[in-house]
Every structure is written in structure tokens, then in C-alpha cells.
Amino acid sequence: MKINYCDALVIGGGLAGLRAAVAAQKKGLSTVVLSLVPVKRSHSAAAQGGMQASLGNSKMSDGDNEDLHFADTVKGSDWGCDQEVARMFVHTAPKAIRELASWGVPWTRVRAGTREAVINAKKTTITEDEDRHGLITSRDFGGTKKWRTCYTADATGHTMLFGVANEALRHDVDIRDRKEALSIIHEDGRCYGAVVRDLITGELEAYVAKGTCIATGGYGRVFKQTTNAVICEGTGQAIALETGIATLGNMEAVQFHPTPIVPSGILLTEGCRGDGGILRDVDGHRFMPDYEPEKKELASRDVVSRRMIEHIRNGKGVPSPYGYHVWLDISILGREHIEKNLRDVQEICQIFNGIDPADEGPKGWAPVLPMQHYSMGGIRTKPTGESQNLKGLFACGEAACWDMHGFNRLGGNSVSETVVAGMIIGNYFADFCLENDVTIPTATIQKFLDEQDKYLDEILSYNGSESIFKIKNRMKELMDEKVGIFRDGPHLEEAVEELKELLVKTKQITVKSKERAGNPELEEAYRVPKMLKVALCVAKGARDRTESRGAHYREDYLKRDDVNWLNRTLTSWPNSDALEPEITYEPLDIMKMEMPPAFRGYGAKGMIIENELSAKRQAQVDEITEKMQAEGKDRHEIQDALMPFELPMNYKERNERAGDK
């Protein structure tokens, strides 16, 4: 038996995991990062458009601050988020971006003078002031009041990931790639690390630590049509679920992105629309203003995705061998802009579809269709990032339900979350590791190792007629067909039942090669049951939530129901032999909110079942605000009176801005 001891164990080597690891290592802890792939290949690299942070540097973002970012995030979440966490997030985001700049991320900068931009399909001239020259600039994204999304062309995730990974190298973080966590080691409600399989040698080892942080990203690959990398299979959430103790939050909250390209599903960034690109239908007509006259293509992602499908259902889709789609037209931005700021988008169109999106007219239009994109759900945590139920287990980034996104995430808030959560949760996590010891007996560690060892032998001894690949593909189809953008009770019920059957079938397979190492079919055989458990949490959570909120849209319950459903879904799997998760709910307290539930400002009006506490709390908020304003208090003091929040390190310090008076 091989046991690796360390102070802080991070599972997952994307932006969130690496940033958390840097936080731990800098506090003097021996920190190990485990990753399925070399860390610079993580899905974080695929983030194109940018990172939201209210710097307020450029002309179109002048006057931006934490309050506006907070309001946009809460509205974006359709009031499903934890407002305290959203506050922690928006306050730290400007610090994150400035830290990344000092780590070498080559953010695109403000250039003094005039430039042309396309706003609402019209050429507009923007003049940047001389005194802002060289500061970090930002672009427009959906659902935001200001141009807040900072970027490096359309390769933002890539440059951020390399910046953070390099910083981890600089601090000698012990990064070990091609390692997969199979189960969590825990005793008496406390987590002590994980059983890990080396993906090259097939060897099982234990990693034992004072604290463990899961940062394994989302679970998009339980769907067929997804923008996610092939490693985003949700197994990080699954191993937490399989403890029977840790819970997952809001797993049914799954975001669909409006503009992946058809048929490959590769994402064309929201920056395409943020920079002025528009959507067209089969007649070449720009249809979004007909549905969303105010925000048009830049309403939130859930709204735009649904409007596209609605328009296709109205007979305006473009027929293709892969079904109906609509067009994304960025040619109106001009070749120069595309070749500088949307180069990866151009390359994706050229290589995978043979289109040059800079070509004017229909020739350059790219076929797009909404597909699965982001997992708002994940391992449910406290604001410190620690599991509510399993002590010593932390989670951050897309793997977690922390929960600043609620039921819909705004573009540019996810890469931002990875690093910001890595900073905040990473520090709380490090403090936990400093304050607690490893007290688990070796025999217990051995028990967890033996369990996995026996499980792998069991899989290799299965002698059935099913194929693990077919089971996986059926799950993905099922999730697309019945748990997709538009949902209803009967289909969700069918999905839950069939997913349970598929879970049973995972034991009725035969794995051809009996090798323990270098055997991709064996890897599928232990991953797919985990994926099915995650899929069941999504489907069952969606079936039981009889309302529409954010990305969760029920055609049989069209309204957002703040009376019955202003809560968070919690799923757990206490009985390992069970075929479905258990569900409980965690209420959201309106009377503690800084921003009580209201209309989002986009999407259909009058679609809310209002909670009477909303008006009551709003009156309170207004009263406190007016009184304090009259006393000459500033916005920070008023905010503190409405909803105080804590942050580690010196992250609570006020953010300086060029526009400060």
C-alpha cells in the first residue's frame, strides 16, 4: 500500500484548483495537485471571451463598481444565488484581475483615442481618454449594465491558465498529472483525502491530507451536445456524492450556451455577440429584437437560448443534415476586428466548417444552436467553500455550488469565479489545514484502498452482454432529449426511470481486456456509473422542481415560484445500493437579502409568483438606504448595514478605480 501524506490536497488542476493550491502553498503547507491531464490542458483553457471584474477603466465601463456587478449577478441568477457569496465574489474580482496582471496575464489594454465599435448592429465611434491609456480594458457581455468583461483577445482562459499554472510552478506546488481520484477517504464525518489511480501505471495509491479541495469542473459530458471538454464528466461531484455524507446543490441548474457551432459543438464565444455580432434566421432576418427589444442578443444566456429554439419552433430555423439551426453573423464587425479579437473563432469556423466568418453576407454566417455549456450545480458548500456536511472537504470553481450563480450564470462570471474562489476558498481551505491534524488510522485508509481494488476486480469479472460505450451514449441522448432546454414532468419522469435502468446495466457489461493499466474500457466502466449518478441528481432535481427559474425551464410550470421554490435543491446518496438520490431543500431567506426578488429586466414579464416578503424586505432596504444616505454614509457603509460579509486576507479592502472622485 502506498500512502502519500501532504498538508493540503487539491483534486483538479484547472484555474480554481491551481489558484487554491497557490494559496495553500504560500501559507507554508505542503500542497499536492492531482489532475487527470497535464494542468495546462484543463478545460479552463477553453474559456474564450473573458473575465468579469468591475474595474471601470474604459469609456463604456466608466462608473462601474461592485454594486452594479452584484446586481447583475443576482438578477442573472434569477434570485437563486447566495447573495453573501455574490458580494464576496464581486468585491474580490478586481483584485483577482490585478493579481493576474502581475503574474503576467497579458490583458488587452485601453488605447487612448478613437476607435470604431459595433453597438446594436450600428457602427459607433468610441473615444478613450488619454489618462486611461494602458489600463486593462473590457468588452460587453450579456446581462451586464457595463462593459465589464476583461479579456485577452478570445483566448482569455488560456492566458489565465498559463499565468496561474506558472505561478504554481514558481511556488513549487507539487503537481501530479494523469492521476484520477476514485473515492474520498473519510471517517466520523471528516474527510482525509482520496484513493487515487495512476492513469499510466494503473496503480492505486492513497493521498492523505489535513484538508481536501475538489476543483474538478463541471458535468457537461452527461449531455450529448455540449461545449465541454471530454474530461468534464462530473466524477469530482460523484465521489463527493458517493461518500453518502456530502450533498450536491442545484444539480438541475444546467446552462445552455446560445452559440456553439453546428455540428461539432465547439463554442463560439459570447464575445461574438458582445462585440456586436447578431443572430439571423432562415430568411436572414435579425430576430432577437422581436423577442427582447431591450437587450436583444445580449439578454442572459438562458433567455437567448430559449428564444432561438422558440424561433426555430416557429418555423424560422435553417434546415441542415443535423437538424435546424440559426446563423451567427459577425462579418458586420469587419475583417480587421475579427482577425485581431476573434481569431480563434475565425479558426474554428475555418477548420471545422470551411467558413470564413469575416466574409460579408450569408457566405460568412456560422450555423449555431444552443447546447449544454455550464453546470451551476455542484458540491454544496458554505461561503468558506467547505462542504456543509463533510468536514475538511472543500470545493471551488465549477465543481462547487458555492453558490454565486444560482440558476443561471452570466457570461464572464465563470472564469472569474475560478480564480476568485481559488483566492477566497483557497485561503479558508489553507487555514483549515493549518488548524487541523490528520488523525485517521492506517487501517481505515487501507479499507478505502481495498474497496477500490476489489471494485476494479469486480468490473473486470463482469460477464454480461451490455456495452459500457452504448450505455454512456444512451445516457447522453436521454439527457439531451428529456432533461434539456425545455423540460416537462412526463419526460423528466421517463428520464429518471431510464437512467435507473442504465445504472443497473453498468454491472451487466464485459470489459474485453483484463489489464489493470492502459485499459480505456475499464476507465469507462468505473466512470459511467458515477456519471449516471450525477445525471440522476440532475433529472430527479428537475422533475421535482415544479417552477421555471433561470436555466431550469418547465413548460408545464412557466412561472418562477418565489412562494414555494425560493430554495436550493440538495441531493445526497446515503445508501450505496440505491438507484436514485435523496432530495431535500435548503431555503433562501428573503429577509436577509440585500436585493429581494423582483423582475430580472429581460425575458417575459409577469412570470413570477411573488413572495409577499419581497416587498417587505424591499421596503426595509429602501428605508435603511435613504436614512443612511441622508446621514452622508457612502455606498460601502450602506452595503455593510444591509448585508455584511467577510473575506480572508486583505481582500475586504476597497478597490481603487481610475474614476474615483
Added chain:
Amino acid sequence: MSAQKGREITISVLKFNPRSKVSKPHFVDYKLEETPGMTLFIALNYIRENFDPDLSFDFVCRAGICGSCGMVVNGKPALACRTLIANYPEEKLTLMPMPAFELIKDLSVNTGKWMDKMSKRVESWIHSNEEVDISKMEERVDPDIADQTFELDRCIECGICVASCGTILMRPDFVGPVGLNRIARFEVDPHDNRTAEDFYELIGDDNGIFGCMSLMACEDHCPKHLPLQNKIAYLRRKLVSLR
């Protein structure tokens, strides 16, 4: 999808498991029908799911962004995810793992281990003693300089330049085009305080900037079209003056 039947193509793959006592390197042919827009990502997954569940290869983003899937396609290293089969008029594609890297199995090679060593060798991080207060305004950077840094920061460490490099075949410790590009990137970045002398310490030898034979296959094959030729020439001129 058109009703018309696609071409029958043959994907010939080098199979070998260096960890097995009985495995010997050999080619296996898989025949399949080409579908519109079929890439090697699609074809290899089809092969694994339908013909050979034991076949090892690496993909992550499948969109040309992460650099996981470098392999040698008909003699030239390329990213498999964005290799369109339609671009090959011959009906047979031969796939081999990239040379220069440790073989894991079949088409899978350990680029991570190589890149980690390279990153540590060129100290691939910002060198600065300045304590930055992240609550305060960020340091200004000229937009042109930021753009220049970004241009060189676009490297995805796919290893294709390394697999293309003649020098590496003779000098296994050669830092490779990817390592030299990394130096060029930090040389431009105003946040990094290292001097030309510092960079000379890192790469001023025959395993560094003076080992390059200027064959330039690195630039020919780079999927991100990085200006490797220019940058290597520039660095060599700059560092040779320090000799």
C-alpha cells in the same frame, strides 16, 4: 447528413504498450465509412467504441485549444482533433505517436512530463521582487506591448514543434522551440525584470539557443502559427552579443 455513402477509409494505427512484456510495436488497420466533417477525434472514438476498446489516445478540448492530441499523421505531426479526413485524398491515414516524448501506450505520449521540465528549466514565470497591492490601480502596460506578449503567450504546449525538431533527435536535452518561445515571451513582458544576461544563463548554450539548426519545421507545423523562426533568430542575435 447526406444519404450518399461516404468513402471507405483505412486508419492504420501504431499499437504498442511499453509496460507489457509481450507487446510488440505493430500497425493495426481499421476500416470505416467517412462521414461529413469527420475529424480524427471522431474517427478514433468511433474505432474505440466499435472495434478496439483497448486503443489508447489523448483528447481533451477536441477544439484545437488545449494541445492534448498531437500525433504523427502520414508522417507529419498535427493536432488530431482538427485534422479533417476530407483533406487527405489518399484513403489511408497512418497514425503514430509523436517522437521525442516518452511513450505511454499506442498514440498516447507523456508531453506533460516534458513540458514540466522545460517550464522549470526556463523558469517560466514572472520574475519580480515588487510586492503588488492588488487593491490599488494596476500597472499600466502599453497596448502594443500587451498585444506582443499575448501573441507569444498563445503557445499551447502541444509538443508539435518538439516532435518536428531535428536538433532534439541529436540532443535530447535541447530546450526546444517551445522553450525558446517561452523566453521570447517573458523577454517582451514588462512585468518580468530579467535581463538578457539572466536569459543567457538559462539558454546560452548548445542545448539552448545555439543548438537550433534553423530547419524550421517547428514553425511549419505549429498549429497556432507562432513566429518561432523570427523569435529564435532575434534571441540568438541578442544573446550571441553577450558571449
